[in-house]
Amino acid sequence: MLLQVNELRKTYATGFEAVKGISLQVNKGEIVALLGPNGAGKTTLISTICGITNPSSGSVFIDGYDISKNFRDARKLVGLVPQDITLEPFEKVLNTINFSRGLFGKKKDDALTEKVLTKLSLWDKRDSRIMELSGGMKRRVLIAKALIHEPRLLFLDEPTASVDVELRQSMWDVVADLKKDGVTIILTTHYIEEAEAIADRVGIINKGELLLIEEKASLMQKFGQKILKVELQKKLKQLPKELSEKNVKLSDDGLSITYIYDTKQKKTGITKLLSNLSNSGINLRDIQTDQSSLEEIFVNLVREKVE
């Protein structure tokens, strides 16, 4: 296990409790996505693990090192890409990257610098000043700064917030490459498709609590609602009586019926629906089912907790 968080709490001086007793374990080589709306406590959780804010209570171990007692050993393993673009505007790319490596107690390594910058398509820009770079490049400089000291655990705090589609895809490619190199990654996002695309496990955070953390596939299965779509041979003006349920809907063109069911339930109601259809003398052309996306799962879960 690379990261172990036990009952971590963070209350700010204002009295606001941003993290309410979160426990979390992350294995080596995993990609974990922490999903949650703005203000859910994702950034505070990361900041506390990385040493930027002091925990109010609880403990954190990185590869067995306590983040307060053995902060040097713990922090050497960690790279952080912050959410906001925070860079010295007048510095050159190369200088700011060498600075980061130095801070982590390592001597300049030109071969590694070239490798990291090339991977992030920044090698050509190494002598440019930060302020001359585009937003997407600046974000890649932040990633380079976090990678240059060869961390084993990388935090990406909303890496694709406000970046265009193309850059988002290239960011995902970078993450996939890092995973191949054995880097453990924890990323926060409020884009569900991001978690869906790259994570092994997904945690859902809301109002300072980790509502759940599960394998992505099992999460989707567990909380997945499915949609059954039945296409009809002939147009239907309205649903027959035996089919009028709140989960069954006739499409506007009258050529298909959709049925939303919960895979968690013992009885999905599919058999009943199909037999009712046949009893009503409706002929079917085709049947298909759709798994609900993480987005729908997320919305359902957060709503459930509020209720």
Added chain:
Amino acid sequence: MNFQAVRAIYFFEMARFFRTLLQSFVSPVISTSLYFVVFGTAIGSRIQEVDGISYGAFIVPGLIMLSVMTQATSNASFGIYFPKFIGTIYELLSAPVNYFEILLGYVGAAATKALFIGLVILATAAIFVDLKIIHPIAMILFLVLTCISFSLLGFILGIWARNFEQLQLVPLLVVTPLVFLGGSFYSVSMLPPIWQKITLFNPVVYLVSGFRWSFFGNADVPIFVSLLAISSFTVACIIIVAWIFNTGWRIKQ
């Protein structure tokens, strides 16, 4: 001890200085020359001698102190305030460095810059007036201690400041008046008796006096008092910095 980190911070800060080398180098040379033209030639020709030293030479230690104190304070305060302001401080806080190493990097760089400026002014002054330094080792000691202690003060200010206005406030409203009123351009003995007493509450008097002693061998206050003053000031700054680091005051929530 993470020496690489100290090195990284130190040279990163020094790079800022070298980027603005013209400004860092030319501005003290020009302002020193102006002081000599105004104080040394225009006014100094009427004062002639203070304690047996030509007025032009008499003001050299005060001029150096004036620049060194203000430069050390503003350089060090800016050095740590800027990362706080733009947010890059996250990197310092999440790196495997302790506070002492951070301090060493920032204060070391600010003190080096101030020392460099002090030496530039000294060299410029030597063009205008005939300078003799009676106690060169004491002179260097005073200069270095002043650079370090005022850089520490600047570091504290940089952490304390919440905006650029506060950052400018102390150097402008406290350090500069204290230096001007601290006998940089006059001898305390030239003041009316009541002001001679009041001026002793100004800590800068002891520094300028001690520094001047290292040049000419005479001083407003005994040299050991000056040494005590600069040492206590340094220790006081170190204690405050230690408290800031222990509590994370205005650095860490």
